[in-house]
Amino acid sequence: MNQAEILVSGATGRTGGAAIDELLRMGKRVRAYVRSDDDRAAALRERGVDIAIGDFTDIDAIRAAMEGIRSAYFLYPLASGIIEGAAYFAQAAKETGVQAIVNMSQISARRESRSHLAQDHWISERVFDWSGVPTTHLRPTFFADWLVYPHFAKEILATGKIDFPFENGRHAPISSDDQGRVIAHLLANPAGHEGRIYSLHGPVEMNHTEIAAAMSEALGIEIRYAPTSIEAFKDKMEQQYRFPAALVQHLVEVAQDYRDGVFAGVNDVVEQVTGTPALSVQAFIKKNRDAYEL
Numbered sequence: 001m002n003q004a005e006i007l008v009s010g011a012t013g014r015t016g017g018a019a020i021d022e023l024l025r026m027g028k029r030v031r032a033y034v035r036s037d038d039d040r041a042a043a044l045r046e047r048g049v050d051i052a053i054g055d056f057t058d059i060d061a062i063r064a065a066m067e068g069i070r071s072a073y074f075l076y077p078l079a080s081g082i083i084e085g086a087a088y089f090a091q092a093a094k095e096t097g098v099q100a101i102v103n104m105s106q107i108s109a110r111r112e113s114r115s116h117l118a119q120d121h122w123i124s125e126r127v128f129d130w131s132g133v134p135t136t137h138l139r140p141t142f143f144a145d146w147l148v149y150p151h152f153a154k155e156i157l158a159t160g161k162i163d164f165p166f167e168n169g170r171h172a173p174i175s176s177d178d179q180g181r182v183i184a185h186l187l188a189n190p191a192g193h194e195g196r197i198y199s200l201h202g203p204v205e206m207n208h209t210e211i212a213a214a215m216s217e218a219l220g221i222e223i224r225y226a227p228t229s230i231e232a233f234k235d236k237m238e239q240q241y242r243f244p245a246a247l248v249q250h251l252v253e254v255a256q257d258y259r260d261g262v263f264a265g266v267n268d269v270v271e272q273v274t275g276t277p278a279l280s281v282q283a284f285i286k287k288n289r290d291a292y293e294l
Contacts, residue, residue, distance in 0.1 A: 004031035004050045006187050007065055007098075009089075010075030011049075012040040014145060015104060018180020019073060019187070020049060028188055033065045056085030063092040071100040071187045076124070078117055080246050086124035090131035100190035101135040102183050103128050107199055108257050109139060115253035117246060125197075134194035136186050141201050141263045144173035144284045147215065148291035151241060157292050161226040162212050165233040165255045171263040172202040173211065178270045178278040185273050198269050202278045205266045211281055218285035219292055230255045 006023060010016035011032030023030050024047060031050040034041045041051050054061025056076060066072060074089050076082040086103075093101055109121035128135040146152060156162055179200055186193050206214070208225040216223045234252050237243045243251070257263065270278040279287070 003068065004029045005068070005070040007031045007033055007052075007069045007072040008183075008187075009033040009056075009073055010077075010104075011044060013075065014143075014176035015179045015183060016073065016075055018177045019183040020044065020180075022181045022184035023188065024048070026184065026188055028184075031065065031069065033062070056081065056088060059088040059092060062088055063095055066092050066096040066098055069096065069098050071102070071190055072098050073102045073104070073183055073187060074128075075104045078247055078250060079244065080117070080120070082117070082120045082124050083127065086127045090128050090133055093133045094131055098133060100187070100194065101128055101133050102186045102190075103135050103137045104179075104183075105137050105139045105197075107139045107141050108254055108262050113253065113257075115250045115257070117250040118253070118257075129195075134190065136190065136193045136195070137197045138179070138182065139197060139199045140174055140179055141171045141199070141265065142173060142258075143179075144175045144202065144279070144281060147173070147211070147281075147285065148288045150291070153291045156215075156223060160222055161224050162208055162215075163226045163228045164208060165228050165230045166208055166258045167227055168207050168209075169258045169261065169263065170205050170207045171258070172205040172266040173281050173284070174200050174202040174270070175279050175284050178202070178274075181274045181276065182270055193273075198273075199265060199267060200269055201266045202270075203266065203268075203280055205264060206281065214281040215285050218282045219289060221292075 006028055008016050008020050011034050020030055031052055032044050033052050035055050037053055045051050052065035076085050105121045105125055108118040111122055113119045125137050212223045212225040237248045
């Protein structure tokens, strides 16, 4: 391994990949923690990124990946096992003298959450806090990227409508690229952010009727919001998309949270941390319009 000082997990995903892009632009030496040495890992290696192989069930692999590391990004997928993964990550960080962790949580993370995964995210935050390794927790609202995920984009393009079960709830969509920039700057310069919990929002709070209008403007096609029931949404996640049971349970409870205003709000954390404002929905869709050229 090289003399990397920053470890990024989830390096082949959206936020991890965006964080690596920004760190390399900043001239930082980066190590990526990936599950397999595949083509995506090879592409990172070609860009000068050190590669460490392993997952969050192997504390020895995590510890080896953290040798020489000053700051580390923890990203666990929306799946069961995050509490154990956080404990392994925190212990490995303590053993290797890591000075700062950036933890990707979620805005619905709280003790009283009815989503098991959201509650587990809250417990994982506490695990990092108990570890004594200075940790910054990020709690993003809904990603703007939801609007361009292949299965959703294909359906929106085919039907001309967004049929999420969110009624007239509101949020300020934030892109994974903007989150990646925040992650990179916190990893590169953690001083002053230790122990903080940052909610991450885009620049404009919108309901889905307004989001559909913004997408229509950006794409030059008509898209409308056709709200569905939570039960119908649950059936689609189970039967059409075949999502795992833990993820379905989470999304169902998140839909109610959204209706109740848990995802609402707006702030300028992205600009305060990175110096550059977050993307609007229109700008994000224009940047990713190839998702609608299926």
